[in-house]
Ligand SMILES: Nc1ncnc2c1ncn2[C@@H]1O[C@H](COP(=O)(O)OP(=O)(O)OP(=O)(O)O)[C@@H](O)[C@H]1O
């Protein structure tokens with residue numbers, strides 16, 4: 424079972440343009456869509472599509488349309504309240520696949536709501552293989568809240584994955600090795616921000632791997648650093664690998680990182696090796712990049728056979 428926490432859920436509005444985005448002009452959209460989103464919700468959606476038991480926990484008012492819509496798909500959803508309504512996040516996609524996001528702040532979380540979320544998560548973690556803490560924190564949540572939740576979850580047997588950014592990620596990194604997760608999934612920019620590296624150098628998988636290694640040295644069990652079109656690297660005590668994506672016609676990269684993280688967890692739950700976990704992560708991420716809006720892939724859309732994985736520690740060959 425994969426339990427996800429989306430501390431700051433969203434309704435994702437996607438505007439698909441027929442021409443490149445030009446600031447200050449009136450542009451015609453080919454289509455506009457609206458989908459429930461937020462990183463944990465997306466991960467649970469991919470898990471549900473793959474037949475993996477999952478439960479999505481997030482703050483939301485009872486009977487909010489987001490809950491009704493997700494439950495109608497069959498997803499197991501736990502709404503914790505009293506909470507404000509999910510924010511609206513807007514995505515603009517251009518014909519060449521360029522994706523621009525405008526994310527709302529989200530409803531303010533009270534200390535009582537944060538305590539209720541953490542308590543519910545600990546309860547759910549008792550029967551989970553993985554708990555995923557994903558996305559930004561809502562206004563009102565202290566930046567160090569994820570680090571506190573990781574510590575609270577340590578009393579359960581569940582392994583913990585974290586995918587966040589900016590202040591919450593920096594707060595988590597600042598407390599290492601306390602609050603260290605079993606898996607951290609930064610993208611290149613996030614990896615740069617917590618390792619004091621220049622993001623521009625992280626297009627090079629070897630440079631990304633050596634930045635990620637500093638986090639493993641500080642207590643994170645494994646780092647899955649996604650590098651957009653450059654694939655991803657996996658760094659752990661077992662070794663270091665880079666995976667190159669399959670040829671991908673990019674439509675919308677929203678949810679690509681979430682899909683990658685799910686691919687990794689799926690491979691882990693299947694007992695696959697570290698390079699196979701990385702390969703499935705990249706296959707899942709690229710499959711999502713080829714789909715519109717926040718749409719997550721189903722297993723037949725995922726081409727793990729077209730991903731190549733190479734060992735970046737060829738001398739030791741890992742363990
Ligand atoms: N242009 C692309 N071509 C092929 N695959 C891509 C491309 N962009 C992203 N991907 C796939 O998606 C994965 C995740 O991408 P990225 O590193 O951009 O994640 P992210 O920034 O966390 O995404 P998001 O937060 O938008 O969900 C990559 O590892 C890769 O497999």
Ligand SMILES: O=P(O)(O)OC[C@@]1(O)O[C@H](CO)[C@@H](O)[C@@H]1O
Pocket residue numbers: 431433435459460461462465512524526557558559560588677678679680681717
């Ligand atoms: O503002 P956050 O919480 O960092 O990210 C939220 C978000 O951009 O992440 C998902 C894609 O990964 C989207 O469904 C959602 O809109």
